[in-house]
Amino acid sequence: MxxxxxxxxxxxxxxxxxxxxxxxxxxxxxxxxxxxxxxxxxxxxxxxxxxxxxxxxxxxxxxxxxxxxxxxxxxxxxxxxxxxxxxxxxxxxxxxxxxxxxxxxxxxxxxxxxxxxxxxxxxxxxxxxxxxxxxxxxxxxxxxxxxxxxxxxxxxxxxxxxxxxxxxxxxxxxxxxxxxxxxxxxxxxxxxxxxxxxxxxxxxxxxxxxxxxxxxxxxxxxxxxxxxxxxxTDGLTGLYNRQHFMKKAQQYISHGHTVTFLFCDLDHFKKLNDTHGHHYADGVLKQVATILANETDGIGTAGRYGGEELVAAIYDPRSKPELVAETIRARIESETPVTVSIGWSTAQKQISVQDVIHQADQAMYHSKTTGKNKVTAYKDLKQNVTSESKRAQLTEPTQPLSKLT
The missing domain is CATH 1.20.1070 (Rhopdopsin 7-helix transmembrane proteins)
Incomplete structure (x- = not known):
């Protein structure tokens, strides 16, 4: 056989x-x-x-x-x-x-x-x-x-x-x-x-x-x-949720990267919700999130901080944060029916991720309250505050010599 x-x-x-x-x-x-x-x-x-x-x-x-x-x-x-x-x-x-x-x-x-x-x-x-x-x-x-x-x-x-x-x-x-x-x-x-x-x-x-x-x-x-x-990830935008974004950003800093944080807030988003409905507003938010993800791809990461607030962390030393932020702002203005106010801040030594994001948030708030649809750097905001303080001290009226004596 x-x-x-x-x-x-x-x-x-x-x-x-x-x-x-x-x-x-x-x-x-x-x-x-x-x-x-x-x-x-x-x-x-x-x-x-x-x-x-x-x-x-x-x-x-x-x-x-x-x-x-x-x-x-x-x-x-x-x-x-x-x-x-x-x-x-x-x-x-x-x-x-x-x-x-x-x-x-x-x-x-x-x-x-x-x-x-x-x-x-x-x-x-x-x-x-x-x-x-x-x-x-x-x-x-x-x-x-x-x-x-x-x-x-x-x-x-x-x-x-x-x-x-x-x-x-x-x-x-x-x-x-x-x-x-x-x-x-x-x-x-x-x-x-x-x-x-x-x-x-x-x-x-x-x-x-x-x-x-x-x-x-x-x-x-x-x-x-x-x-x-x-x-x-966030279920609506597909970006990292707040918790994981913070964790990811901390990893960048721990690895020795100089990280810049962008804080973005959509202008008049509540009005968009009220006039066009949640479904339309959600679609716009997805568009903005896609732009943010595209512009940070390869140089950092993006996340949803809450509501209409989006954040990004940029770690690539070859990228200029102000140019990235301005590109994001310009694209959102031209490609979506909304505009965005952006603030950014670079992490310094001995400062937490939460504190840097808070600084970027303050810069964003300045953009929001001074005309919207603009980019503000926290360092410029800080310098302006310092300059105004010094100017106030220099222009403070002095007491007459007679009163001093």
């Missing part, structure tokens, strides 16, 4: 089943952990159901292979039905993981379950040999094989364009279709007599469940990343 014949027989089936069972156990472990964490989500229960069907299918195939002729013939039919149901449910679960299914999606899913059951009953009535023969190769439910191909088509047509991980999902569905095609050719044309085709049908399920494992693993990573990003 050649190696090809050995791998095409019981040994190949056992190796394939063992590999698939290992992958299924790993996927099931992830799915159970997700269900425990998110008990309210029905999708994980569906996924666990599909995985149980797949595990049962593999267990039945293992028993049928090892103890051929002992178990009743209907177990082979049951294994095929479980395989189709599992594939159908897994496709629906993938859709639900990435998007909210529509009513049509739910209808097609329930209809698919019903069609699977109906075709099983039809096959039992039409082809009684499925329950009589103990030989797996005598007869297979052709209608279920055809319906599995229909599920493949539905997945590629209606699920693939609406989800993430399209390459992984698409590769998995095509792998499953290839398995169905090779299996059908080998079974219906050659009565399972071609060893090479049989080996391919052993390998393809391993590849399919490997891709399913990768898809699930990447989805978990995406979810963790999404949770982290949502915890550090």
């Amino acid at each position: 050649t190696l090809l014949q050995i791998l095409a027989g019981t040994t190949g089936q056992l190796l394939s089943t063992a590999a698939v069972l290992t992958l299924l156990i790993l996927i099931t472990f992830m799915s159970v952990r997700l269900q425990r964490r998110y008990r309210k989500h029905r999708v994980y229960r569906l996924l666990n159901t599909a995985l149980c069907f797949s595990l049962t299918h593999q267990a039945l195939m293992l028993l049928i292979t090892m103890y051929s002729g002992i178990f009743p013939a209907w177990l082979n039919l049951a294994a095929i039905v479980l395989q189709v149901l599992s594939f159908l449910i897994i496709n629906f679960v993938v859709l639900e993981l990435y998007t909210k299914p529509r009513r049509l999606d739910h209808f097609l899913f329930i209809a698919g379950l019903g069609v699977t059951i109906a075709l099983t009953i039809f096959e039992v009535i039409w082809n009684p040999d499925l329950l009589v023969s103990g030989n797996e190769h005598v007869s297979r439910p052709l209608s279920l094989d055809i319906f599995a191909v229909v599920i493949v088509y539905m997945g590629l047509q209606f699920i693939l364009p609406r989800i993430g991980q399209r390459r992984t999902y698409g590769a998995g569905v095509i792998t499953y279709f290839t398995f169905l095609l090779v299996h059908a050719i080998n079974h219906y044309l050659f009565q399972d007599a071609v060893a090479a085709l049989t080996i391919v049908t052993f390998i393809l399920p391993i590849l399919y469940f490997t891709l399913l494992f990768i898809l699930m693993f990447e989805w978990v990573i995406e979810r963790l990343q999404s949770i982290y990003v949502s915890s550090i």
